[in-house]
Amino acid sequence: xxxxxxxxxxxxxxxxxxxxxxAAQLGMKTCVVEREHLGGICLNWGCIPxxxxxxxxxxxxxxxxxxxxxxSADNISFDxxxxxxxxxxxxxxxxxxVGFLMRKNKVTVVMGEGxxxxxxxxxxxxxxxxxxxxxxxxxxxxxGARARSLPGLEPDGKLVWTYKEAMVPPAMPKSLLVVGSGxxxxxxxxxxxxxxxxxxxxxxxxRVLPVEDEEISAFARKAFEKQGxxxxxxxxxxxxxxHKDNVAAHIETKDKAFDITVDRVISxxxxxxxxxxIGLEGTGVKVERAHVVADEWLRTGEPGVYAIGxxxxxxxxxxxxxxxxxxxxxxxxxxxGVHPLxxxxxxxxxxxxxxxxxxxxxxxxxxxxxxxxxVGHFPFIGNGKAIxxxxxxxxxxxxxxxxxxxxxxxxxxxxxxxxLIQGYTIAKTLETTESELMRTIFPHPTISEAMHESVLxxxxxxxxx
Amino acid sequence: MPIQILMPALSPTMxxxxxxxxxxxxxxxxxxxxVIAEIETDxxxxxxxxxxxxxxxxxxxxxxxxxxxxxxxxxxxxxEGEDASAIGDVGAAAPAPAAEAKPATPQPxxxxxxxxxxxxxxxxxxxxxxxxxxxxxxxxxxxxxxxxGDRIFAxxxxxxxxxxxxxxxxxxxxxGPQGRIVKADIDAALARxxxxxxRAPIQTPAARPPQPAPFTPVTGDPSxxxxxxxxxxxVIARRLTESKQNVPHFYETIDCEIDELLRIRKVLNDGDLxxxxxxxxxxxRAAGLALRQVPxxxxxxxxxxxxxxxxxxxxxxxxxDDGLITPIIRGxxxxxxxxxxxxxxxxxxxxxxxxxxxxxxxxxTFSISNxxxxxxxxxxxxxxxxxxxxxxxxxxxxxxxxKNGQLAIATxxxxxxxxxxxxxxxxxxxxxxxxxxxxxxxxxxxxx
Numbered sequence: 015x016x017x018x019x020x021x022x023x024x025x026x027x028x029x030x031x032x033x034x035x036x037a038a039q040l041g042m043k044t045c046v047v048e049r050e051h052l053g054g055i056c057l058n059w060g061c062i063p064x065x066x067x068x069x070x071x072x073x074x075x076x077x078x079x080x081x082x083x084x085x086s087a088d089n090i091s092f093d094x095x096x097x098x099x100x101x102x103x104x105x106x107x108x109x110x111x112v113g114f115l116m117r118k119n120k121v122t123v124v125m126g127e128g129x130x131x132x133x134x135x136x137x138x139x140x141x142x143x144x145x146x147x148x149x150x151x152x153x154x155x156x157x158g159a160r161a162r163s164l165p166g167l168e169p170d171g172k173l174v175w176t177y178k179e180a181m182v183p184p185a186m187p188k189s190l191l192v193v194g195s196g197x198x199x200x201x202x203x204x205x206x207x208x209x210x211x212x213x214x215x216x217x218x219x220x221r222v223l224p225v226e227d228e229e230i231s232a233f234a235r236k237a238f239e240k241q242g243x244x245x246x247x248x249x250x251x252x253x254x255x256x257h258k259d260n261v262a263a264h265i266e267t268k269d270k271a272f273d274i275t276v277d278r279v280i281s282x283x284x285x286x287x288x289x290x291x292i293g294l295e296g297t298g299v300k301v302e303r304a305h306v307v308a309d310e311w312l313r314t315g316e317p318g319v320y321a322i323g324x325x326x327x328x329x330x331x332x333x334x335x336x337x338x339x340x341x342x343x344x345x346x347x348x349x350x351g352v353h354p355l356x357x358x359x360x361x362x363x364x365x366x367x368x369x370x371x372x373x374x375x376x377x378x379x380x381x382x383x384x385x386x387x388x389v390g391h392f393p394f395i396g397n398g399k400a401i402x403x404x405x406x407x408x409x410x411x412x413x414x415x416x417x418x419x420x421x422x423x424x425x426x427x428x429x430x431x432x433x434l435i436q437g438y439t440i441a442k443t444l445e446t447t448e449s450e451l452m453r454t455i456f457p458h459p460t461i462s463e464a465m466h467e468s469v470l471x472x473x474x475x476x477x478x479x
Numbered sequence: 480m481p482i483q484i485l486m487p488a489l490s491p492t493m494x495x496x497x498x499x500x501x502x503x504x505x506x507x508x509x510x511x512x513x514v515i516a517e518i519e520t521d522x523x524x525x526x527x528x529x530x531x532x533x534x535x536x537x538x539x540x541x542x543x544x545x546x547x548x549x550x551x552x553x554x555x556x557x558x559e560g561e562d563a564s565a566i567g568d569v570g571a572a573a574p575a576p577a578a579e580a581k582p583a584t585p586q587p588x589x590x591x592x593x594x595x596x597x598x599x600x601x602x603x604x605x606x607x608x609x610x611x612x613x614x615x616x617x618x619x620x621x622x623x624x625x626x627x628g629d630r631i632f633a634x635x636x637x638x639x640x641x642x643x644x645x646x647x648x649x650x651x652x653x654x655g656p657q658g659r660i661v662k663a664d665i666d667a668a669l670a671r672x673x674x675x676x677x678r679a680p681i682q683t684p685a686a687r688p689p690q691p692a693p694f695t696p697v698t699g700d701p702s703x704x705x706x707x708x709x710x711x712x713x714v715i716a717r718r719l720t721e722s723k724q725n726v727p728h729f730y731e732t733i734d735c736e737i738d739e740l741l742r743i744r745k746v747l748n749d750g751d752l753x754x755x756x757x758x759x760x761x762x763x764r765a766a767g768l769a770l771r772q773v774p775x776x777x778x779x780x781x782x783x784x785x786x787x788x789x790x791x792x793x794x795x796x797x798x799x800d801d802g803l804i805t806p807i808i809r810g811x812x813x814x815x816x817x818x819x820x821x822x823x824x825x826x827x828x829x830x831x832x833x834x835x836x837x838x839x840x841x842x843x844t845f846s847i848s849n850x851x852x853x854x855x856x857x858x859x860x861x862x863x864x865x866x867x868x869x870x871x872x873x874x875x876x877x878x879x880x881x882k883n884g885q886l887a888i889a890t891x892x893x894x895x896x897x898x899x900x901x902x903x904x905x906x907x908x909x910x911x912x913x914x915x916x917x918x919x920x921x922x923x924x925x926x927x
Contacts, residue, residue, distance in 0.1 A: 111519070445635060445637060
């Protein structure tokens, strides 16, 4: 006799476990099938452990500049094994926390690989043996995504890493090539550079952090280059020659070709959905470009089967997956007032040094969409707190619809901006105009004042610059 | 008396936790403010500080034990002078009733200060819904567009966009939280096409009619279908209800003879000017000129004063599939027939296509509603505030008339004016109709 549930979720990552909790709150009998560990990539091999590593590199960087703050510190060094151990401990603690949440909400967790097995049915296998048959009124696919692999750049786990190996280096490489300058690539570039490695970044597009506003990209690039990171944009790694303990890379740009030799390579060239092995064949679930196609309520083409998170495509962000999970479950339960996700209100954060955070349209995207815009800028150099912190490098840019005063986008680079972007996200969600933002009192002295000033600047009223 | 240390509720939803680590051993001295343990809940681990002083007498819950209910004793603190024998029953693992338990000794050293030991609230029962059910079940408040009372909930952006577009927020149904009107609702309202009735250039008192009870069929009622209100239907309902309830209407009727008008119209239309004048074009022109002659009829009531309009902006009612709209011939008193004909044709066509611009149907100082084409002999129209008058035009048809004591046949068109008595008195209405009749009866006067 198969166990029967109102809702079964394949995948216990941030999308899946949050969907499960919300479903449990709504009184559904809920089950999560997870093949590896609760919390998914985010918590175990992504967002969280990298933040632990970046905290280490930030402190290490500060210690090396202790003199700037009137402090002295000698013989500053690190123990790579301990750095990694701390990162793993953080991930472990949080993964345990998710298990706790599942128990607390009476969500059944089945450890194994789940697969659609006919309408309303899921088969779970572990080590090739079938361990459970589950029946479900509703099924949410939340199997996430994995690193994309390019021909010739296939990760081998030793010399050519994905994010996963890059997170647990046995020792710090002396030199490193990062292929891809999205959030993942840049965070590792920043971490390893601050830990002392010679870092080269190769990006096929014409700028780093290509999803960010052009000015922010340019600002960040300058900062990275000042730190000693070598950046090649409009460039591609054509050949990797793997030697015993290093790799020769042949890099081509539009007008030149050259070779570099590095200890390790990190491939961060994008993400593909985990669409294989979950029984999609022969169902109405449509897969396009390695992602499951879902509508605004996260419904797939198969009745009763939904898909959320990285599996359904960009932006590949945990918080997007979580919100999709909640929306999907509330829609299933018929909760009143559920709205589809507004893609323009999803903040994105990159935890490099300096940090980058944004929400909404870039200036170019706004103009391309036909908006007449008002644009504000405010540099950290005009912000007292940033100067006091010794973090004068940064900028806040805001983009308004000149006609209605709608905040179309906000783009920030500099210290702590990942913690600040929520302010603009709230503003966007509440649909404030420039007027409410101008009348909002930002505490002094904080970096957040730069957010206020940027809004003022968009209307020619900046006070401190 | 030994003090029980209880598992505290670190958050309003916490019902159980675990002791991640004891930082004090049995027998250790504990001072107020000392961190004695780390408590793990959900995703967080928090440090616990002692509030009382004493010696840790007994650890009841070992490190790593999970699922410890809130308010269950986890350790016992001995006060000065007490020894282990005093632990006795206090150290038994039986949970003390929450109400009697001394407030937990440890307090979270970090956190939000809401470490209330009261039982953690479960989700409200109203939030529980049957699973996998029809969308009829739900949580949260019903999606009422606006709660009772006058306050309209709308985002700042929606307010600004509505103001820019001249939309009345009261006519828009909000789709945001608790029926809040958001940008998407304004976008949708604008996409549906313009609101049918002009926006008040002068604010009239925004008296809102009492909400009628929702329609519920009685057993035995014939079967029916419900047609959801369109935006336009709501506006018509609201504005005309307001008008009939608040504006003291009176009506005056006059018969016009249009044989001469029809003759001139035929001459002009048959001529080489490529014209296609309608009777209504003459009516608009005549009304415009009559308003210039009797400016007191081109008036609006406001709380402070009567507004006398210096130009005759004549709104003409155009019937649509689901309602009507009133595009405006601006300065009809200043425009010739040819221009009026061209404009009214263009406005009517675009009105039916839903392509009027906002400024083309907002404002207006006087309205004309013509149902002659339906064979209506005469009718009285409802005033469109803040305008002061509306002229209802019937069909021009051959009728017996008495001329010089003789029975004769003339093409008669009966017109009825509805006036807002607050702004336009009976005599003024009569003067207007007389002037209007003269222009219609003797259309050569329109040349002047």
